[in-house]
Amino acid sequence: MWHLTPRPTRRPTRILLTLLAVAALAAACASGGASVPLDRQSAGDDTLGGFQPPAEGPVATAGPADGSGDDSAARDETLVVKTGTLDLEVKDFDASLARARTAIIGLGGYISGSQMAFDGDRPYASITYRIPAARWDDALVALKGLATKVVGEQTQAVEVTSAVIDLDARIDNLRATERSLQAIMAKATKIPDILEVQSQLSNVRGQIEQLVAERDHLKDQAAYGTMTVGWTIPLVAVTQAQQGWDPAKTVDEAVAQLVQLGQGLFSIAIWFAIVGLPLLIVGLVLLGIALVAARRLGFGRRPPVEPQAGGTVQA
Numbered sequence: 001m002w003h004l005t006p007r008p009t010r011r012p013t014r015i016l017l018t019l020l021a022v023a024a025l026a027a028a029c030a031s032g033g034a035s036v037p038l039d040r041q042s043a044g045d046d047t048l049g050g051f052q053p054p055a056e057g058p059v060a061t062a063g064p065a066d067g068s069g070d071d072s073a074a075r076d077e078t079l080v081v082k083t084g085t086l087d088l089e090v091k092d093f094d095a096s097l098a099r100a101r102t103a104i105i106g107l108g109g110y111i112s113g114s115q116m117a118f119d120g121d122r123p124y125a126s127i128t129y130r131i132p133a134a135r136w137d138d139a140l141v142a143l144k145g146l147a148t149k150v151v152g153e154q155t156q157a158v159e160v161t162s163a164v165i166d167l168d169a170r171i172d173n174l175r176a177t178e179r180s181l182q183a184i185m186a187k188a189t190k191i192p193d194i195l196e197v198q199s200q201l202s203n204v205r206g207q208i209e210q211l212v213a214e215r216d217h218l219k220d221q222a223a224y225g226t227m228t229v230g231w232t233i234p235l236v237a238v239t240q241a242q243q244g245w246d247p248a249k250t251v252d253e254a255v256a257q258l259v260q261l262g263q264g265l266f267s268i269a270i271w272f273a274i275v276g277l278p279l280l281i282v283g284l285v286l287l288g289i290a291l292v293a294a295r296r297l298g299f300g301r302r303p304p305v306e307p308q309a310g311g312t313v314q315a
Contacts, residue, residue, distance in 0.1 A: 079164055079218065082136050082225030084155035088147035089234050093123050096146045097231060100127070103142040107135040109224065125231040130224040143229060151230075160218045167215040174208045 090096035101111060113128040131139040144150055181204065185197045 077161070078159065079161045079222035080133065081158045081160055081218070081221045082131075082133060082155065083158075083227070084140075084225070085152070085228045085230070086140075086143060086150070087152035087230040087232075088143065089149040089151055089232055090146055091148050091233070093125075093231065093233050097125060097127070099146055100129075100143055100229070100231075103146075104129045104131065104139060107139055107142070108132045109135070109139065112226070122233060122235065123231075127229050127231065129227045129229065131227055133223060133225055136225050139227065143227070148234065160222055164215055164218050164222075167211050167218070171208055171211050171215065174204050174211070178204045178208065 088096075104110065109129055109131040111127060112130045114125065115127075116123065116125045118124070129139070129143075140155075144153075178201065181197055181201045185194065185201065188194045188197055
């Protein structure tokens with residue numbers, strides 16, 4: 001006779017995994033909306049990306065799992081993302097581009113992109129420079145010093161310090177969750193428990209990698225400002241006078257005007273032949289009939305002259 005032996009319950013393990021899943025879910029919620037647009041960052045903004053710091057005291061978080069040490073000194077630094085555009089006219093196009101490249105490299109920057117085109121015989125180049133934040137003003141002075149005329153200038157600075165601190169806090173919380181999951185993984189003995197913990201670990205590690213990438217991108221943008229410069233040469237007076245004048249276009253417009261005038265006159269002739277001429281003929285016929293009738297009725301005749309007494313009537 002078979003005796004059914006009750007399976008050992010896994011209730012304690014399941015409760016522990018449930019609590020751990022809730023903790024991971026809370027960390028995931030804290031990391032929600034981690035992508036923080038730069039246009040939402042401003043000095044003193046403590047509610048970036050949906051993260052609200054506690055009202056009392058700093059958040060106590062564990063150090064990084066990789067043992068990288070305390071980075072509080074780096075968090076105290078102000079991080080500002082600088083961007084700008086310049087439109088410059090230069091006398092010597094190629095020489096100015098070469099001097100600008102040398103100046104930016106000398107300041108510790110580099111060229112991240114370039115584009116060149118021609119407007120007739122007039123060259124134009126758009127070059128993007130990455131400039132160390134500490135040398136931003138020096139780079140502006142150097143670039144504008146190469147120009148004969150500054151056609152346009154625009155710069156913008158956006159502080160992202162609080163955004164980086166927000167991302168660091170989320171990363172620390174997720175790393176603490178990761179260490180807890182790793183501890184449970186080391187004690188798990190059943191395959192379903194191991195698979196469940198492994199799934200939680202994969203999710204947490206993916207969030208950590210995403211937040212680290214976003215934080216590093218913000219730090220890179222703050223470390224190197226982005227300046228896009230448009231280079232061109234002055235417009236020659238003769239070229240400027242000729243610009244917008246096209247003889248062929250003028251001839252076409254004159255011919256078109258003549259054709260429109262001829263069409264108008266021809267349209268008038270057609271209307272007159274079809275409508276005006278019959279009306280004129282009918283009007284002349286009616287006028288002739290009226291004149292004939294008037295003559296027959298005696299309208300317009302002179303009254304007869306009566307002879308005067310004692311005299312003769314002269315014709």
